[in-house]
Amino acid sequence: xxxxxxxxxxxxxxxxxxxxxxxxxxxxxxxxxxxxxxxxxxxxxxxxxxxxxxxxxxxxxxxxxxxxxxxxxxxxxxxxxxxxxxxxxxxxxxxxxxxxxxxxxxxxxxxxxxxxxxxxxxxxxxxxxxxxxxxxxxxxxxxxxxxxxxxxxxxxxxxxxxxxxxxxxxxxxxxxxxxxxxxxxxxxxxxxxxxxxxxxxxxxxxxxxxxxxxxxxxxxxxxxxxxxxxxxxxxxxxxxxxxxxxxxxxxxxxxxxxxxxxxxxxxxxxxxxxxxxxxxxxxxxxxxxxxxxxxxxxxxxxxxxxxxxxxxxxxxxxxxxxxxxxxxxxxxxxxxxxxxxxxxxxxxxxxxxxxxxxxxxxxxxxxxxxxxxxxxxxxxxxxxxxxxxxxxxxxxxxxxxxxxxxxxxxxxxxxxxxxxx
Ligand code: SF4
Ligand code: SF4
Numbered sequence: 001x002x003x004x005x006x007x008x009x010x011x012x013x014x015x016x017x018x019x020x021x022x023x024x025x026x027x028x029x030x031x032x033x034x035x036x037x038x039x040x041x042x043x044x045x046x047x048x049x050x051x052x053x054x055x056x057x058x059x060x061x062x063x064x065x066x067x068x069x070x071x072x073x074x075x076x077x078x079x080x081x082x083x084x085x086x087x088x089x090x091x092x093x094x095x096x097x098x099x100x101x102x103x104x105x106x107x108x109x110x111x112x113x114x115x116x117x118x119x120x121x122x123x124x125x126x127x128x129x130x131x132x133x134x135x136x137x138x139x140x141x142x143x144x145x146x147x148x149x150x151x152x153x154x155x156x157x158x159x160x161x162x163x164x165x166x167x168x169x170x171x172x173x174x175x176x177x178x179x180x181x182x183x184x185x186x187x188x189x190x191x192x193x194x195x196x197x198x199x200x201x202x203x204x205x206x207x208x209x210x211x212x213x214x215x216x217x218x219x220x221x222x223x224x225x226x227x228x229x230x231x232x233x234x235x236x237x238x239x240x241x242x243x244x245x246x247x248x249x250x251x252x253x254x255x256x257x258x259x260x261x262x263x264x265x266x267x268x269x270x271x272x273x274x275x276x277x278x279x280x281x282x283x284x285x286x287x288x289x290x291x292x293x294x295x296x297x298x299x300x301x302x303x304x305x306x307x308x309x310x311x312x313x314x315x316x317x318x319x320x321x322x323x324x325x326x327x328x329x330x331x332x333x334x335x336x337x338x339x340x341x342x343x344x345x346x347x348x349x350x351x352x353x354x355x356x357x358x359x360x361x362x363x364x365x366x367x368x369x370x371x372x373x374x375x376x377x378x379x380x381x382x383x384x385x386x387x388x389x390x391x392x393x394x395x396x397x398x399x400x401x402x403x404x405x406x407x408x409x410x411x412x413x414x415x416x417x418x419x420x421x
Pocket of ligand 1: 349352353354355356357359382383384385386387388389390400403
């Protein structure tokens with residue numbers, strides 16, 4: 001396999017939004033929808049049932065010790081439990097809870113900062129932290145990087161947390177050290193937030209305001225001075241990334257004894273206006289859009305995440321999830337249109353790619369579904385998923401989407417091979 005180094009980085013041209021908006025807190029919604037991932041080992045029939053009463057902060061799972069769970073963000077009654085197929089075939093159970101008045105807090109959360117507590121209560125925290133790498137004997141985690149720089153353009157969720165919640169991040173840093181035993185904790189922020197980040201107790205590193213410097217692989221290379229090889233994840237290289245919002249939610253939970261059940265989301269309207277809102281996890285997108293006066297018409301596009309790496313949502317009935325940092329509404333005329341025009345070998349994608357992948361060749365193999373050749377000959381695994389190639393492609397080929405599908409298909413092949421061994 002070819003292993004591309006990050007030497008000779010192209011100079012990307014897009015700038016992050018560095019001015020976080022103030023955060024507007026939304027009222028408790030009438031209902032929330034929580035996506036419970038299907039357990040790896042079965043048992044999905046033992047989860048919450050219609051008619052069950054649930055408390056705010058209650059852990060809902062298919063089994064008491066289940067690794068997959070959600071945390072109820074409101075107090076109320078389960079009104080629907082239905083199978084749901086997410087992106088790339090991810091199987092979930094959609095649990096709808098109707099709100100029933102004031103919050104009645106569940107008290108099973110243990111304030112003991114152990115890895116067991118982290119795995120049991122914080123995998124569904126806002127910002128979607130994962131602690132599984134710390135429990136994996138094959139991984140040796142030496143560094144935790146807190147991303148105070150948002151990963152996509154226009155989104156300012158994590159910058160807003162660094163700006164307003166440095167004390168909670170500091171409590172989160174202390175808890176992380178106790179839970180994981182990792183002493184080296186770094187926080188990455190843009191220059192304008194260095195002063196606030198200094199109050200978090202983490203080792204502060206300023207990152208460039210030019211996209212995609214906030215992505216994990218870029219931080220590994222630019223901040224930690226480590227190049228992650230193609231076949232490895234950042235965890236394989238000994239580093240776990242967590243968002244500033246996730247760490248602040250840990251800190252707040254240990255301070256107050258209540259799990260945080262709200263998510264900060266940057267909403268980008270059709271006019272490009274951005275609004276930061278804090279809403280209960282599971283709030284339907286339509287409620288959030290309504291609160292931001294963001295109307296949605298036929299053929300408008302709704303994107304979860306940011307404009308470069310976000311995923312199109314097919315319905316405004318979908319809900320805010322722990323990892324939903326942004327909601328972008330685009331009118332049909334502003335949406336990037338894709339075509340089936342052929343590549344004209346202009347080379348724009350190769351010049352902009354931060355990893356110098358020969359994207360013009362890669363896309364030919366992906367279009368033909370020659371995924372293993374795309375990996376072996378044209379560095380598919382080296383792609384850091386920044387989306388810049390799609391952004392510049394003059395033929396409007398959906399290169400980024402081809403890459404995501406290619407990686408997904410290869411993952412399926414690997415899983416099938418492992419099961420047959
Ligand atoms: S998304 Fe495109 S530009 Fe970005 S790293 Fe991957 S191939 Fe390169
Ligand atoms: S930018 Fe598009 S048209 Fe140009 S070389 Fe890359 S894939 Fe081909």
